[in-house]
Amino acid sequence: MKDVHVHFDEIHALRGITLDVREGEFLSLMGPNGSGKTTTLRVFAGLLAPTEGELLFKDTTITDENRSVLRENSTVVFQTPIHFGTSVFKNVAYGLRIRGISEREIERVVKESLALVRMEHAAERPARDLSGGEQRRVALARAIALDTDILLLDEPTADLDKESKVIVEKVLRNINKDRGTTVILSTHDVFRAKRLADRIASIDAGEIRSIGPADSVFRLELETLVDETELRNVFKGHGVIVDEDGGILQVTLENGVVIEAVGENTGEVTITISPDDILVSKERVQSSARNCLNGRVVSIEQDKNTRVLHVDAGVPINVNITQASLDRLGIRENDQVFLTFKASSVLVY
Amino acid sequence: MSLIGDLVEITLRSLFVSGMAAALATAIGLPIGMFMGLKKFRAQHVLKGIFNGLMAMPTVALGLVLYLVFSRSGPLGIFELLYTPWAMVIGQSILILPIVISLTTETIEHVDPKIRELALTLGADEKAAGAAVLRESFGGILLAVSAGFSRAISELGVALMLGGNIIGITRVLTTAIALETTRGEIALGLGLATVLLSLMLIINMTLRVAEKRVRWWLWE
Incomplete structure (x- = not known):
């Protein structure tokens, strides 16, 4: 072109x-x-x-x-x-x-x-x-x-x-x-x-x-x-390498929540988690994902054809989910949920 | 001939005359409707307006005009069509032609434009993409044809003025109903009307049921 x-x-x-x-x-x-x-x-x-x-x-x-x-x-x-x-x-x-x-x-x-x-x-x-x-x-x-x-x-x-x-x-x-x-x-x-x-x-x-x-x-x-604050799930924290072979970084956020990510940056870092990459469930799921946070659904917001769950998991985390999945899981406001996501879904910069 | 025999003969003639009229109107109207639905050209809106207006053409007025055309001294008098089933076929096909054209145009225009785009992106040329649009319009086109047939089989003016209601030659269900009612044979008239209504319902319902299967088959 x-x-x-x-x-x-x-x-x-x-x-x-x-x-x-x-x-x-x-x-x-x-x-x-x-x-x-x-x-x-x-x-x-x-x-x-x-x-x-x-x-x-x-x-x-x-x-x-x-x-x-x-x-x-x-x-x-x-x-x-x-x-x-x-x-x-x-x-x-x-x-x-x-x-x-x-x-x-x-x-x-x-x-x-x-x-x-x-x-x-x-x-x-x-x-x-x-x-x-x-x-x-x-x-x-x-x-x-x-x-x-x-x-x-x-x-x-x-x-x-x-x-x-x-x-x-x-x-x-x-x-x-x-x-x-x-x-x-x-x-x-x-x-x-x-x-x-x-x-x-x-x-x-x-x-x-x-x-x-x-x-x-x-x-x-x-x-x-x-x-422009368009991005959700952006947190500041302190990164420490915990698995050099796998390139796994453990990031401790300001309020003590620990999240594992793939990356090499250490010290003061900013991380983001894609709201699309987080699996939400009412029970803890068995998976190879390195992160599983427990939290409470604060509110459910409609965003075009998807729904956004605002979850308080020690830090405010947004999760995108379809209405069909929301209905199937039967999740409502104030429910306790588990948020599971891979270390590779966390981006460090 | 027995009453049942007469009834069967009249019914079959109604089906023949209106069926032929619907076939003729479809053969002429479908390509015109397709052209108007698929192409954009000058005076398209005017033409659409004319055809839409003619959908409500008064059957007696059309019958009178065609009577003058087919009468011995008229321009087509040499063909001696007046008071024959063929005059009725021609008259009814002219009557329903605007219905077939208008509904075909409308249904093609209302097919999602993305269907044509989809066909093009999958490698179809303009002709094949047009065919895909037509397949998608099949339900509406079928409705246009069945609406035309229903209008033809249920009209009286053209059948009476061009056919003359001659027993054994041009008598059809609508002219027979009118005759029996004027004679005071209300029960017979009602019986004939029931046959006419049942016929229209059965034919239209059969077409609706067949539509899905045929539509499926069209993509073979």
């Missing part, structure tokens, strides 16, 4: 975006809602023509005449999953049939793709009857079945239950590493961007704020977010 502008009537959605995506890389477009991530993805997918600027694919300038090249070489997974009014199998098979692949091969690829997202059991079910998380996984299976050079994903894990998030992230990592697929993922979650991407492009108000290796952009973004 070279100096790409997109106007929607009075709205100037993209303001001179220049972005070079390398073959086989995992790039994350990160930014708040309305920053221009989705518009950038739609331009990459060939669904939207830039108002100004140039778009190149393998050194060929994309015009209205050859825009279909982008669609042939990329697949999009939309933020809100959309499916044809037929079975899961036929939805995943659609793109393969368009490409004239034999029925035998289609059956093999569809089964394999559904197995990757653990949806093989639902092959004959109407796609639109599935839960939101399952529909997202089917949409991902449909995209990866085509094995295109580029995979474009618009907030693929937003509002998903934890199980689906883990599956989706694992599949994306594998597709990128094993098949060499170029993955461009839009997300507003700084932690997800850091966890998955090789590079991060931070977009704000239709402009690129920063771009570079995931680690460096993450740190830059984190400082900005902390300054």
